[in-house]
Amino acid sequence: MYKIETKDINLYYGDHHALKNINLQMKANTVTALIGPSGCGKSTYLRLLNRMNDLIENVRIEGTVLIDNKNIYERGIKIDELRKKVGMVFQKPNPFPKTIFENVAYGLRVNGISNKDYIEERVVRSLQNAVLWDEVKDKLKKSAFELSGGQQQRLCIARALAIEPSIILMDEPASALDPISTAKIEELIYELKDKYTIVIVTHNMQQAARVSDRTAFFYIGELIEYNDTKEIFTNPQNQRTQNYITGRFG
Amino acid sequence: MKKNISYIFNRIITALLYISGSITSIVVILIVIFLFSEGVGMFGKNPTEEGFIMAVNKTNKVSHLDAEQVKLLFDGEITNWQKVGGINDSVILFRMDNITDYFTEEQIGENFENLPTCLSKVVDSIPGIIAFVGKKYIDKNFVGKELKIENINIGGFLMGKLWFPTAQPVAVMGALPLLLGTLWVSFFAILFALPLGLATAIYMAEVAHPTVRNILKPVIELLAGIPSVVYGFFGLVVIVPFIQNTFNLPVGETAFAGSIILGIMALPTIITISEDAIRTTPRSMKEASLALGANHWQTIFRVIIPYSSSGITAGAILGIGRAIGETMAVLMVTGNAAVIPNTLLEPVRTIPATIAAELGEASQGGLHYQSLFILGCVLFIITMIVNLAVEFISRRNKRVAS
C-alpha cells in the first residue's frame, strides 16, 4: 500500500513532452528526493502531485496519480481539498505581505476556521514544529518580511504544516539559504518524517543523501533510476545516474 | 581614449536630462506664480462697484457690512436692520434711479447740479435708508453716513456661501459653494467608479480569458482618449433626461449627473492602474495561497488585493484627480447653480466649470477676473494635495514590500 502512486504519467507543455512514462510509488512517512539536471522535470513532477500544473495553460496530462488510493485527476475531485492534504513549500520563500501570525493562520482561515483559540493553538504548534517558535514568539504581529530568508522559509513550512497535510512537497526548499539555515531545514525534514510523507526536489547531492530514504533520478523527462538512497549513492545501476551523482555533468 | 569619449557622452546626456528637468520645473513654477500674481491683487480690495459708495442715515447704528449682507439687503432678503446689527427698523433701498421718486427733474436740475443736495436730503429724511450712490454726487455737506464694506480677504473668500461676482452694488465672492460642489461631485464620482473600476480590473487581470482581456484592455484605454465634450454630450442627452424622469425632477442637470459622467471618465484611469498593480502580484504569492487550499476568489481577496492595494489606491486617487480638474463635461451636465449642495439631486457648480464659464465675460484685471485666478490656485492646491497623497502612499507601500 503506497501513499502516492503515479502510473504511466505523460505530461506535455504544448508540444513539449516534459514527463515521459513516469511510474513512481512512495510509501507513507518516507522522504523521497528527486534529483536530476536542470530542466529534467523534477518541479513538473512535484507540481503534478498537488495539481499546481493546472494553473499553467496548455498543459496536457495522461496517466493516473493516486494519493491514498484515490485518483486525484478524477472528475469531481475538489482541488482545494486535495491541496489541504498535500502541502507545498516553494524554492524561494514566499510569505504573504501579512504578519507572521497571519501567514501561518492563512490556511486555516481560508478553510473556514474562525475559532480564535483553535487558530492560535495551531499557529503556535506549527511554528514550534517548524523550529521557528523561539525566534518569532515575541514578534508575531510583525510583518513576515522582517524575517531573514531562512526564517521566512521555515515560516512557509510552518504555514504548510498548519493545515495538517499528510504529504509535504518541497521544491528546492534550501537552495536560497545559507548553510546554517539549510542545516536547520534538513533537521526539520528529518523530524517531520514521523508524521508526514515528504517529497523533496534538490540539486544538492549531499542533502539528498542526508535527508532522504529513497531517491529518484530524472533525466530529460524520464525516470532513470529509483531506489533506496543508499543504493543510489553507493551503487547506482545506470551509467547516467553514476555520472550525475559524481558530478560529471548537470 | 575610448573611455574618455564615453565619459564625455555620459556627461552630455546627464546635462541634457538635468536641463530638461529643470526647465520643466521652472515652467510649472512660473505657471503657478502667474496664476497667483494675476489673482492675488484681489485680496484687500473693496468689492463695491468702482466710483460708488454705500450711505445710510446718520442715526443708523450700523457702520459696516460685508458683501454678503449687502447682497441680501439689496435682494430684499433682509428687510430689517436688526438682522445686521441695527435697530428694529425696516430697510429702505435706494439706488440712483430712485431719486425721481422723491424729487422732480426741475428740482434736481438740468445738469444734475442739485443732485448732491437732493441725495443728502433723502438720506437724511429716511432713517432706514441704504443708498447706493455715485461718489461724485457726494459733497462735503452730505449729512448721511458712509457705510464701510468689508474688503475681500482669504477667509471670506474660502468660507463665503454666496458666489455672485458680478452682483451690484457689491460683488459677492464666496467660493465655498464651488469648493463643495467640486468635492461633492468628485466624491460621489469616485464612490461609484471605484467599486466598478476595481471589479473590472480584477475581472480583466484574474478572471477573463486572455482573448477577452486583449479586446477589453485597448477599448478601455480608448475610453480615456475620448474628448470630454463628447462625454458631456452623452450625459446631456442620455443621463440628464434619465435622472429627470427617474427622480421626477424639474431639471435633470444635477450633481448626480455630474458624478456619473465623472465616474465614467475616471474609470479608465482606475481600471488601467489597478489592473497593472494586480498583475504585478508575484505568481509565487498566488501559488502559495492556492497551495494552502485557498480557492481563486479567496486568493484574490486575501492575497492579490492586499498585495496590490498601493497600486489600486494610486489608481483611485489619480482618478479623483482627473475628476476634480475636469471641466467641460461637468459644465454641461451639472446645471451650474453656485449653491451649497445638500443632496445629489440638486444642481451644483464646480471650480473648473466656473472658471471656464466666467473667464470670457470677466474684464481683464478686474475683481471678477482676479477671483477666477484665485479659484485656479485653489484647484491647483487641491490637485497637488491629491498627488502628494499618491506619492506618500506609494512610498509607504514600497517600504512595506521590501
Ligand SMILES: Nc1ncnc2c1ncn2[C@@H]1O[C@H](COP(=O)(O)OP(=O)(O)OP(=O)(O)O)[C@@H](O)[C@H]1O
Ligand atoms: N510553464 C511551462 N511552460 C512550458 N514549458 C515549461 C513550463 N514549465 C517548465 N517547462 C519545461 O518543462 C521542462 C521541465 O521543467 P521543470 O521546471 O520541471 O524542470 P526542473 O527539473 O524543475 O528544473 P530546475 O532544476 O531547473 O528547477 C523544462 O524543459 C521546461 O522548459
Ligand SMILES: [Mg+2]
Ligand atoms: Mg525546478
